[in-house]
Amino acid sequence: MAYSVKIEPAHVREVVIAELAANSNKTEPFYEYQSRAHDLPIVHAPIGIPIYRMANFRTRTAQQAYIRREGKPADYFSIGEENEAAQQRQHEFLLKFANEGRKGSITPIIDVLKGERQRQPILITRRGVVVNGNRRLAAMRSLYDEDSNLYREFSTVKCQVLPATATEKEIVEVEVRLQMKQRTELDYDWINECIAVRELRDSGLTMKELMALMNKKKIEIEDSINALTEADLYLAEWQSRPNDYEAIDDAKQLFFDIAENVKSKTGEGQEVSRRIAWLLADRRRTLKRRVYDFKPMFGKKSDEVAAKLAERFSVELDDSGSDDMEEDDDFSIDLGGETGPTFRPLISLLDDPTRRDEVAVELIDVCEDIIEIERDRRDGQMPLNLIQQANGKLAEVDMTRADAGSLNAIGKQLDAVQAHVEGLRGFLERQRSETQAITE
Template identity: 55%
Template sequence: MTYETKVEPSRVRAEMIAERVAVSTETETFHEYQNREHKLPVITLPLHVPIYRMANFRTRTAQQSYLRREGKDAGFFQQENEDAQAIQHQILIKFAEEERDRSIASIIGVLKDEKQRLPLLITSLGIVVNGNRRLAAMRKLYGEDSSQHRAFSHVKCMVLPSTITEDEVVEIEVRLQMKRRTELPYNWIDEAIAIRELRDSGKGIKDLSALMNKSKGDIEDAINALAEADLYLSDRRGTPGDYEAIDFAKELFFDMGSSLSSKQGEAQEMSRRFAWTLVEKRGKGGLSGRVYNFNPMFGKKADEVAERLAERMGVELQTGAEEYLDATDDDFDIDIVEAGEVSYKPLIALFDDPTTREDLGDELLEVWESIVEADKGKKRAQQPLNLIQQANSKLTEVDLTDAAPASLAAIEKQLDAIESNVARLRTVVAKKKSDGAKPS
């Protein structure tokens, strides 16, 4: 038997909770509300009474995917909607069954063994602020076997003051999530959504840093990564909000946010196409090696990659005489491209064409591999000079003023060895210079 979701009217829940709070003799100390200690009343409620909080950041990605997959309206996940509560229950069950790094048992596993140890945190209307997954787990277990798990017919809850605001509820959720490192963490997208929504609500970067235990740079990186993720999903895939499709690509989107912010115009769009191609290759298992090694492709090496790829594909990036672009009979705002200016539009068009995109992605990876190998060759060719410069720098730093008398003989031996190595290297240099001067 499965648990059947039931939502009592908010008035009924409020009255039931108020009655129990009025006679409660038990309290729990709570520190995450208004930055001070509160003694919150603890009550017991029937299992069906508390309702899941729909604005829970942890479930935001799963909610978005459900809306897209089922073709539901954006406003489906309303707080008092019984159908939405049922779907939220299924989403939370999935999270409740997860284990973290195989070292922390799932919530369901813990509840089977230990029952409810900590009360849920709810509002005066019965909305669960902390403990949504635990409530879902208890309902699942009770629905499967009400006799074996009869302890879950009622749940303990500590109740926040009725004066609490939605902004304060959000702060409590974030504070608890950032504080409790033993809990299953937000995924990177849900965390980025939380950061962006808190910022959009008026919180400054400094306040966000304190609230989320993150540096200013971490906060900005998360916002930029989410912006790039939204662009990819809407402009490339045509599936805005389908965050579950890119959950695997955290590093790439964070690197996009960092690398692309310093670029503009066509150069930025070209680099963005390179990065989108890497996301798709990674998703299909066609990207070997560490993602970090590919970052220069759409970062500092993007111009070189574009030139090599254009040459390979027979695409002309260098414009000739003055060229008039994007003009129509009714459009007098004509873009003029100066003679000799590089335009990435032809290459961008190939990446945006579904008929050429796949093959172009393979070509892109081959171009990148050739650039990496060439760079390795340059490093090997430069290595002798670098080593000799380092050795000379070390010798320049030597001061024998306070050298121990007992070490002087050993120093002489080392100097003899150095002179021998210098003579050997000079012979090699002379030969290479001589060979280079001979006509081929």
């Protein structure tokens, strides 16, 4: 039988925690609050007293998926911290994470607790909200519910209590400082980390503060925000499944690549590039190559891909200098806009959900053709590249620095080099003769 969450009223929790803190004779230093050391009281609270923090970044994706799947209001979790049903769902999310590990490197939290019991306190507010240690609490509750005799020490939970003056902004910063540090535990998944970055940016933190808080470079923060923006566009506009982040939890690199490539494009070029990427995202699990190999197809090769795809579907690319209305010489005005073909008709085709499958098949075929052509071109240039490299290396040789004892060996190497050169030159002359005969 699964653990059943029962919430004590907030005022009851506050009284219990205040009394425990007042009677505590032990403190431990805590360094992640207000960027300085604080001696915070250590208490042992009954296991039913703490409540899970709903704003926990680690569970954001799971929350969004549940809201969508069950048709719950968008704020079901954000306003549900005192709601037993919402807390029960949060418990289930956290318990799942507590059972996860990483083969060969990270043992699941629940297995650690089985063997070592609780070593470090969880961090709670004066109201009993868990700031750090939500997964550990879920695991301890599950184990105690499973066998209250074997795990009887989990009837109470060792907690470190933040000051009553801690603000929500400070609590968020504490969570991020603790979770974003490099340590031997499961990191946030990529979506939840990106959400954390964006929400902290939107909270008013400066870039400098954000970089220090998250231990990231400016470019890493910007890339995370841009990748999440592209993920939101894909889910909302293409899949009609806004916030269904679980659907793309395996596509981190793809959305970072999309963000990197489309930011240098504008207008219709950017839109067609996105749609090429979105179609590839749809088929990412069935592609015969790595998704990474398709990166140029929505990057520097996107215009070529678009043109070839339009040709296959007999889509005539419009001239951006003309309009649907009849031209009137008396009223025609040159606004100095872009001229030449545009991608409007192709974008319309790509946006037609009834044709998405057939378009995807042709798109992948077009991409495969371009990849093969590029590979053949690179292979064709390889002899020249290697000879240029060899020539460059020989040009760097300074014989005045050669050791006398190495001269004979150098001579043998030069003889071998000369033999290779003569062989290559002979092949070159034969190729030239054959080519000339064909052209004549």
